[in-house]
Amino acid sequence: MNIEQIEIREHLRAREPFSFLDDAELEQVSRSIEISYFQAGSTVVARGASLEHLHYIRSGSVEVMGRAGELQNRMGEGQIFGQLGILSGRPARYEARAEEDTLIYFVPAAVFESLLDSNADFADHVEIEERQRLRQAVERGTGKHPLLTLKAGRLVRTAPLMISASTPVQEAARRMNEQHSSAVLVYRDSHGEGREEQGGGAAAKAHKPGQGGIQLAGILTDSDFRRRVVAGGLGGSTPVGEIMTGDIVGIQADQYLFEALLLMLRSDIHHLPVLDHQRPVGVLDLADVVHNETQNSLFVVRNIMQRNSVDELEEMRPSVAASFVRMVSEDANSRMIGAAMATIGRSFKQRLAELAEQQLGPPPVPYCLVALGSMARDEQLLYTDQDNALILDDSYDAGLHDDYFSRLAKFVCDGLHRAGYPYCTGDVMATNPQWRQPLSVWKQNFEQWISEPDARRLLHSSIFFDLDGVYGMTSMADELKALVSEQAAAHPAFLGCLAINARRRTPPLGFFRDFVLERSGKHANSINLKRRGTAPLVDVIRIHALAASSQSQNSFQRLDDAVAAGFLTAGMGANLRDALEFISIVRARLQAHDAERGGAVNNNIDPETLSAFERRSLKDAFRVLANAQKFIRFRYRPVRRGQP
8 A cells, every 4th residue: 555545544444434434344444545625615516416436524524515506504614414315326416516615535336335335434424524423312301200210129128928729718817817918929820720700801912920930820919809809708718819810920139120110000900920940039019119119200190090971081180291291301212211101091981981981881892992102102191182093893884883983982081172182184083984984994905005096095094004903902903003014015016105105294494404483373493303303203113113024013112123124224223212202201391391390292392492412412313313314215115007
C-alpha cells in the first residue's frame, strides 16, 4: 500500500461503520477507494444517475435536493450516502450537491456489498450514528422501575406447601393453617388422580409446571375453601383433587415482577407458582406484590372486576388516568405502560360483558368478544377510542339470536364510552352488524382480504389483523389468528398492498430534517405522534410479522419474530424497536402531562416544548421510520393483475 492508502485506512479505522472491519477488509476498502474533490455548488450525484459507489464525506458537506430544487437533507464529514440506491439497484432519485468545497471517498458498490455479506457488524451499523443516538435517548427515557428490575423469585419467602390430590380437605386446611399459607400446590397421585378444572386465556396457553417425576395437578387456595367447600356444604373427607383449581399457570423465578403481575391480573388469579425450570420453589401471592408495591397502578383492574354497574365502572375513570400518570412519572417503558393499559381496557370489556349477560340472560350461542388495534397489541395509552367486534358460533341464526347480541354489543360499547373509551369514529364496533358475524363469515372475510387484496379496502380492514379474544370462547379468535398466519405469507400481493398503505402516512421530516408541522386547525404548529409516528411504525412491523407467519400481536414481539425468520437484520430490528419505544414514550408523557392538568388528552405535540436532545432523538426515530418505509417498498412489491 502507498502512503495515501495507508492514511485512508487509518482514517476509516477510527470511524463507523468502517471501524467494524478487520485489517484485511480495511485494506481491501482502502485500495479500492477513489477520491474526488468537488467545489461548492457542483453536482456530486445527478438525479437519475446509476449509483455505482458508496459515498463517504471526508471533509465538507453535501446537500440533497428534491425534484423541484427543494432541500431534502444535509450531510457532513464522516457520513455516508448512496447505500439505499446500491441495495435497491435503482437510479438516484435526488441530486446530491456540494454545499462547500468537499472531499469524497468513493467505495465501489461491489466492495460495499461484499462487506455487507461478510461482516454482520458492518451491515448492522451502516447507519449506526442515528441508531446510537436513538438508543441513548431510549435508555435515558426509561428509568429502572422496580417492576421491571425485580425478579419474581426474590419475593418468595418460603418453600411451597405441597399435598397429593387424594388428601382430604380437612387435612389440607390443617396444614395450611400450621404453615400460615393461603395456598397449597396439589400434585397427582402415582395412579394419576386429580382432575383438570377450567382454564382459559393466558392460563390455557401457559406452560404447565411440574417437579421432576411429580406432576402438579392444581392449586388450592383459601378462596377455594370458601366457595367450594363451605358454600358447597362438602365434608372434610372430600379429596382436594375434587375442589382444587386445575390447569394452573406458573412463572419462572428469573422473570420480572412486572410479568408476574400482568399474568395474575389477566388470568384473574391471586396465587402464582414460581418455578426454577420445572421445580416449584414457591407461590407468589398477590398480597406479596401489594406489600412490595402498595400503590401500584395496575391494581385498578381488581376494582374494575368488583364493580356491579355501568355507573360504578364510570366512577373508575379518574383511577385509570391516575394509574397511567403514575406509570409514566415512574419512568416505566412503553411496553409496560401499553400492556398495563390494555389489561385495564380488557377488564372493562370483560366486566361489561358479564354485566350484560346478567341483564340479558345467558347467550343463546357461544361467542367471543374481540379487542382490535392497540388493545389487542398490548400497546394502549390513555387516549384511545374503542375498537371491538363479536365472533359468533356458527350455530348463530340472525332471526333467532341477533336481538340478543345487538343488545349485548350496545351495552358493552355504551359502557366503554362512559368508562372513557370514545366510540370508534370509523364504526369498527360490535354494534355495527358488519362486525358481528359467525366464525365462518369472519374466516371468509380474512380469506378474501388476503387472497383478493385491494389496497383501498385493506386500508379500512388492516385493524382486524391486530386481533385478540378478551371474553367468551376466545379459541375462536385464536382460529382466526392461525388462519392469517397460515395464509398471509403465501400471498405476496396481499403483503404488497399492505406495503402501499404503510407508506401513506409519512414521517413529519422536511428541510434540514426539520419537522413538518400541522399548518391549520386547533393543532396547528404541532405533530400528531400517533398518525405520523407510532401508527405507520406499527403498519411496517405488522407486514414483516405477517411475512414471517408470526401469530404475535405485540409489535415488539413481532419484531423478534421477523428478525428470527430473517425478514429483518438484527440491526434493522433494533432500530425499529428503539424508534417505536421513543415515539411511544414521548406520546405517553404528552398524554400524562395533559391528564395531570385536567386538559384534553391528545396525540399532538409542539416540538418546541421538547429539549434539544429530545427533538434530535425524535428526528432520528422518524428517520428510522422513513428508511423502513423505503425498505418495504422494495421488499414487498405489489403484484399487478396477470402477473404470476
